[in-house]
Amino acid sequence: MEAAPAPTGHNSGDGDTPKPHYHGHRGRVRERVLKSGTEPLADYELLELMLFYSIERIDTKPLAKRLLERFGTLGDVFAAEPEQLREFEIDQRTLIHFKAMREVGRRLAERKVKDMPVLTNWQQLIDYCHAALAHEKTEQFRILFLDSKNVLIADEVQQRGTIDHAPVYPREVVKRALALNAAALILVHNHPSGDPKPSRDDIEMTREIKAAAGALGISIHDHLVIGRKGHASFRSLGLLT
Incomplete structure (x- = not known):
């Protein structure tokens, strides 16, 4: 009896499954930072990069742009109230990340005057x-x-x-x-x-x-x-x- 043919299409294991448009984007951003540093990054790109480490498996660029459009600056995003951030489905992990980034900025500035x-x-x-x-x-x-x-x-x-x-x-x-x-x-x-x-x-x-x-x-x-x-x-x- 012959074996049934392997399934084809989206469920196949032959690598034909369409990949999301942002596939590999995180790797490219990281390579760019390693090559040129973070200074050339726009605010939304810097925020997008930070979101990589608290939000997995989604394209964080649209979220970064929406947050900056809503709050104005990186400082305002990091200082936003939890209730405001929940409108963007920001979870506790990302909220803690934002609080930590804000404190890092304060301490670095403090070090220059202490x-x-x-x-x-x-x-x-x-x-x-x-x-x-x-x-x-x-x-x-x-x-x-x-x-x-x-x-x-x-x-x-x-x-x-x-x-x-x-x-x-x-x-x-x-x-x-x-x-x-x-x-x-x-x-x-x-x-x-x-x-x-x-x-x-x-x-x-x-x-x-x-x-x-x-x-x-x-x-x-x-x-x-x-x-x-x-x-x-x-x-x-x-x-x-």
Whole structure:
């Protein structure tokens, strides 16, 4: 009795099964990165590459483009709320990946200002503040404590608040500065609205902290307000006089 012929078509094992249009794409992207590095990659390509390692067996390019179209920047994608990302069927694995990438960026920026005189590394300080605060969804008030040589001793979150307010108490600021033996402070907070223009409350609060700190010989070098696309400096605006 003759053997039945082998099945043909899509179920055959002869290699005739049509492959998806993105077959081999991941390998080509990796080869491109190994050859030319990541700098030439567009934002969507960089995001697509990162998604390779948390999402398997699908074309991640359309997802990367949709995420950037929805949120705007890589930083905004990584800082998006879990509920927002679930609209794109982002699973827990990818969510954790995004959180880790955001923290990596913050720590790399922090390393450039840590243990260095911050007044002579001002742009690096601005970059660090943006990495730490620009994409926060609620207002956060941080203090950079400096020693007598303006080297960063500590960066601490003093208060967390709502979308437009974080209560700050000058007495607590000065108390912590004394505990750390700080000679100077740089105040930093974010505006989740994106507009870094100081509010009237920001200006009044800064004056109160400056007066309380000045009475104990502690200088206020600046108060930075961080927005998504820029920052405001109280010193540059003449608001620390």
